[in-house]
Amino acid sequence: MPDTETYNYRVVRQFAIMTIVWGIVGMLVGVVIAAQLAWPALNFDVPWLTFSRLRPLHTNAVIFAFGGCALFSTSYYVVQHTCHARLAFPKLAAFTFWGWQVIILSAAITLPLGISTAKEYAELEWPIDILIALVWVSYAIVFFATIMKRKIPHIYVANWFFGAFIITVAVLHIFNSAAMPVSLWKSYSAYAGVQDAMVQWWYGHNAVGFFLTAGFLGIMYYFVPKQAGRPVYSYRLSVVHFWALIFTYIWAGPHHMH
Numbered sequence: 649m650p651d652t653e654t655y656n657y658r659v660v661r662q663f664a665i666m667t668i669v670w671g672i673v674g675m676l677v678g679v680v681i682a683a684q685l686a687w688p689a690l691n692f693d694v695p696w697l698t699f700s701r702l703r704p705l706h707t708n709a710v711i712f713a714f715g716g717c718a719l720f721s722t723s724y725y726v727v728q729h730t731c732h733a734r735l736a737f738p739k740l741a742a743f744t745f746w747g748w749q750v751i752i753l754s755a756a757i758t759l760p761l762g763i764s765t766a767k768e769y770a771e772l773e774w775p776i777d778i779l780i781a782l783v784w785v786s787y788a789i790v791f792f793a794t795i796m797k798r799k800i801p802h803i804y805v806a807n808w809f810f811g812a813f814i815i816t817v818a819v820l821h822i823f824n825s826a827a828m829p830v831s832l833w834k835s836y837s838a839y840a841g842v843q844d845a846m847v848q849w850w851y852g853h854n855a856v857g858f859f860l861t862a863g864f865l866g867i868m869y870y871f872v873p874k875q876a877g878r879p880v881y882s883y884r885l886s887v888v889h890f891w892a893l894i895f896t897y898i899w900a901g902p903h904h905m906h
Contacts, residue, residue, distance in 0.1 A: 655728045656735040662745050663721035670717055670752065674709030681706055696760035704771045705759045711769065711859065713752045719863040720744065720787070723810045726870045727791055730807060731798030741790045747783035751776060763833045767848050769855045770824050774835040777825040784821065788814050805886045809866035812894060816858040824851035845905055853901035862893060 681702045684690045691697045728735055735741050754776045758764070764771040772780070791814055795807060824847055826838035837844050873880050880886055 654734060656724070656738055656741065659735070659738075659741045659745050660721050660725045663717045663724070663748075666745075666749065667714060667717040667721060670709055670713035674706060674714045677702055677706040677709055695762065701760050701762060704764065704768075705756065707769065708755050708759065708771065709752075711855070712755075715860060715863075716748060719810075719813070719859075719867075720748065722867045722870075723791060723814075723863070726804075726806050726866065727794045727810065730804035730870070731795055731800065733794055733797045733799055735790060736793035736797060737790050740786050744783050744787045744790065747779060747786070751779055751783065754779075758833070765827070765835065765837070767824070767837070767851075769852050770821075770848070773833050774825070774827050774829050775832065777821070777827070781818075781822060781825075784814070784818050788818060804870070805880065805883065805890065806866045806869040808887075808890050809862045809869060812890070813858045813863035813866065816854060816862070816898065820851045820854050820858070824848060846902065849904040850901040853904055854898055857893075857897040857900075861897070865889075865893075 680690070681699050684699045684702075688699075691699065695701070724735055724741065751772075755772055758773065758776070759771060763773055765773060791810065795803060795811075827835035828838060829835040839847050869880065869886065
C-alpha cells in the first residue's frame with residue numbers, strides 16, 4: 649500500500665499549514681508591541697491595541713498557536729511512522745485540529761477585549777479552558793491509542809517525550825485552571841494567596857519545561873537522526889535524558905515568584 653494511504657497525513661498537513669500562519673501572526677503582534685515600547689503612541693489610544701492587552705495575545709499566539717500546531721503536526725507524523733500504524737480515531741484527530749483553531753480564534757478575540765484571568769500563560773477564561781481540556785484529552789486518546797496499535801514492540805524515544813508532554817500539560821492545565829465561574833466571561837481561581845501563586849508558577853514553569861521543551865525534544869529525537877541518516881548516538885543516554893527531565897524539571901517553579 650502506498651505511504652500516503654497507509655498514514656493519515658491530512659491532519660498533519662492541516663496543523664503544519666496553521667503552524668506557518670499562526671507563526672506569522674504571532675511574530676507580527678510581537679513586532680507591534682516591541683515598537684510600542686519605543687513609541688507608546690502606536691496604540692492610538694485604542695484600548696484593545698494597548699501593550700497590556702496585546703502582550704498576552706503575542707505570548708499565547710507564539711506558544712500555543714504556533715508552537716501548539718507544530719507539536720500536534722509533528723507528534724501525529726512521528727507516532728505513525730515510528731509505530732508503523734495509521735493514526736487512531738481519525739475523526740477525533742480532526743476534532744483536535746478544528747477545536748484548537750477555535751481556541752486560538754477565541755483567544756484572539758477575548759484577550760484584546762480585556763477578558764482575562766490575569767494568570768500569565770493561562771489568561772483564557774473558563775469556557776475556553778473547558779474546550780482546551782476537551783481537545784487535549786482527545787489528543788491524548790488519539791496519540792496513545794496509536795501507540796497501543798503499533799506493529800512493533802519497541803516504543804521509540806521521541807514518543808516518550810511526546811507522551812510526557814501530553815500527560816503533563818493536561819495535568820497542569822486542569823489543576824491551574826480550576827475556577828469558580830461568576831458569569832459567562834468571568835471566574836475566580838479556586839486557589840487563593842500563596843497557594844494560587846504556587847500553582848500558577850508550577851504551571852508557568854512547566855509550560856516552558858514540557859510544552860516548549862519536552863515536546864520539542866520529541867521532534868529533535870526523530871528528525872535529527874532522520875536528517876543525519878544515522879540512529880540516535882546512545883539510546884541508553886536518551887532514556888537517562890528523559891527520566892532526568894521528568895524527575896527534576898516538573899517540581900521547580902517557585903523561583904518565578906522572586
